[in-house]
Amino acid sequence: MVGRLTQIIDTPHPGTYLGKGKIDELTIRIGEIGATLIVFDDELSPAQARNIEVATNTRVMDRAELILDIFATRARSAEAKLQVELAQLEYTLPRLTRMWTHLDTMKGGIGMRGPGETQLETDRRLIQHRIKVIKDRLLDVERAREVQRQQRKSQFKVALVGYTNAGKSSILRAMANDQEVFVEDRLFATLDPLTREIDVGDGYTVLLTDTVGFIRKLPHHLVASFRATLAEAREAELLLHVVDASHPAWEEHRDVVDEVLAELGLQARPTRLVCNKMDLLPDDERAGFLERVHNLVPDALFVSAHETGGLESLRAELVAAIRRQRPIVEVRLAAHQGAVLATLHRDGEVLDQQSDGSDMLITVRIDEILAGRLRQAGVDMQRAAG
């Protein structure tokens, strides 16, 4: 970066975002420092970007395009690559004319079609076709995922969500004791949802899923194309909202994440706030931080993915959540209740099965929905200890 220019504006200029004076100032600065690219930390309309490019004679990139570029370099799985490409194409479509401005001069007289225009239409069609192909492929991936999900139906599902760089992958890595989980000190290290089975102690396991990080002013194309990926989060019975406790703007980050969760229709999902990187908080800030969080979110957890034992409170909370949401029951079935037995095996997690005379005694972990169904059907069922 060679320079920075800021302006506080109530309403951006519809044509050029910045006012005329600021555009002139920008043009002069560009000439002085020899900048070759202008990056705007906001989303520009296609026309605004084009007008600024023309006025300054310099390539313009807005916040959305920059984030899309970063995503493109991070995408590793075929699915993530498709999602990023889709978002990029959808971003490009209304901006196509910009690329053909150099052909404007070749345009003929009034009412004639210039070569630029024809090319533009061809490009538009090609892009629209490609968008359709990608959407179809993503649907296939989504179906395959759905099958996988069905197979893991009975397990307790938890998803890590949060602002980029909060430490979601680090938590998954530490909990799963899996060094292959990718962690890096950069934005959007994770694009693909990754699920690991985690032993949380006391004989309980959970399926923990890591998800793509959120960011302020996330381009809406990206939110749309990552909706499928975030379907994993939608499946979760518990969301762990991870924040970086050492980041000065953590409260703002938390609000952004809450907004995106609401956009995804997940605002009512059981959620725990997990304040990570507690090891980075200076001692003199610790008390103030704890008090602030306790006032905002009384049941928040405080953890460190880097310290030994730094995730114990989270493990304990996961055990407690399973106990609350997934009780283990003992079911007594008579010989004629084979259908119930089949249901327990299909929708529950059978832990033990013994015969008691002509009856069957089954110890099974079930969710509230199945418990309700069994109760209604008058099945002999008792909550087991543990």
Ligand SMILES: Nc1nc2c(ncn2[C@@H]2O[C@H](COP(=O)(O)OP(=O)(O)OP(=O)(O)O)[C@@H](O)[C@H]2O)c(=O)[nH]1
């Ligand atoms: N000191 C300290 N650093 C941490 C902790 N947790 C994560 N980090 C560091 O924070 C950075 C980001 O960690 P990630 O786990 O990649 O963060 P993320 O939330 O998965 O980020 P995205 O995938 O970009 O959304 C890495 O450099 C980690 O080593 C922690 O508890 N303490």
Ligand SMILES: [Mg+2]
């Ligand atoms: Mg990550």
